[in-house]
Amino acid sequence: MRISSHRWDLSPREAVALQKKLAGRVVRERRLGPVARVAGIDVGFCDGVARAAVVVLSYPELEVIDSVLATRPVTFPYIPGLLTFREGPVILDAMGKLGTVPDLLIFDGQGIAHPRRLGIASHIGLLLDLPSIGCAKSRLCGRHEEPCLERGCHILLIDHGEIIGEVVRTRSRVKPVFVSIGHRVDLSTGIEYVLACCRGYRLPETTRWADRLAAGKRL
DNA sequence: GCGACAG
DNA sequence: ATCTTGTCGC
Numbered sequence: 001m002r003i004s005s006h007r008w009d010l011s012p013r014e015a016v017a018l019q020k021k022l023a024g025r026v027v028r029e030r031r032l033g034p035v036a037r038v039a040g041i042d043v044g045f046c047d048g049v050a051r052a053a054v055v056v057l058s059y060p061e062l063e064v065i066d067s068v069l070a071t072r073p074v075t076f077p078y079i080p081g082l083l084t085f086r087e088g089p090v091i092l093d094a095m096g097k098l099g100t101v102p103d104l105l106i107f108d109g110q111g112i113a114h115p116r117r118l119g120i121a122s123h124i125g126l127l128l129d130l131p132s133i134g135c136a137k138s139r140l141c142g143r144h145e146e147p148c149l150e151r152g153c154h155i156l157l158i159d160h161g162e163i164i165g166e167v168v169r170t171r172s173r174v175k176p177v178f179v180s181i182g183h184r185v186d187l188s189t190g191i192e193y194v195l196a197c198c199r200g201y202r203l204p205e206t207t208r209w210a211d212r213l214a215a216g217k218r219l
Numbered sequence: 220g221c222g223a224c225a226g
Numbered sequence: 227a228t229c230t231t232g233t234c235g236c
Contacts, residue, residue, distance in 0.1 A: 043226075045227050078227070080224035086227095087226075109225045119225065140225045178225085215227095 001101045004127050008089050009075065015085050016116065023118040025126055031184040032103060032131035035059050038197060039102035040206025041094075041124075043087040044214035050074045050087065052094040053213035055206060056102055060196060062205050069213060070094035080140065083109055084120045091124055104193060105132035105182065106206045110140050111190075113157055113165035113180035125183030132182030133190035134165070135204055139178055149173045154191055166191055170198040177203065 010018065039056045049071050056066040070093035076086040087109075110119030111134030118126075119140065125132030142159035144167045151172045157165040157180070165180030168191055179194050181187055197204035203211070209219060 043227080045226090050227095078226060080226090083225055107225095114225080134225085136225050138225065139223095141223085 042210035111180035111182035121182030
């Protein structure tokens with residue numbers, strides 16, 4: 001895969017300007033072919049070092065077929081809305097080591113459900129030009145009603161009148177996740193894959209594996 | 220000015 | 227994200 005990039009050593013103010021510029025390039029329509037490989041991506045931190053994990057699962061079997069790790073010193077603080085500038089660099093390092101090209105990327109974070117419509121799933125999906133979706137454990141912006149308690153129920157996430165994602169119940173009676181378009185996927189398709197990847201857990205198995213690897217545990 | 224705030 | 231014991235529920 002071709003990895004395009006840009007400078008990452010920006011001030012928060014410059015980072016915001018870059019997000020506004022890149023947001024216009026995000027493709028919100030479905031432009032993906034058959035999905036046979038889904039990747040989960042996550043980053044863990046320890047002693048000033050960021051460790052990114054990418055785990056590729058076969059679809060629909062959801063069996064691990066590849067995984068890579070990458071580490072690099074942390075150079076950017078956590079600032080709501082600027083998460084990509086903290087986790088992006090090490091994620092690109094890991095993606096560069098991947099011997100497989102995923103058909104779909106699932107991120108632990110927002111896609112366009114972001115103040116400037118460029119959450120980490122959209123930003124990285126755009127740089128890799130790969131279909132991606134955001135699957136966050138909590139809300140960054142937007143408002144919503146409570147989705148019903150059964151698995152599969154979902155309700156719109158709206159920000160200033162714009163639909164930016166959906167709050168999805170991946171397990172009955174368990175806290176819902178926030179699904180949003182990353183790049184080259186539509187919302188319905190994104191929800192479809194997130195649900196298809198959740199067999200018994202609240203988060204997709206893709207991000208679950210990546211979570212463990214990034215935290216320094218074993219698969 | 221006062222909250223809210225992905226990981 | 228990460229630091230952390232016991233405890234509640236199925």
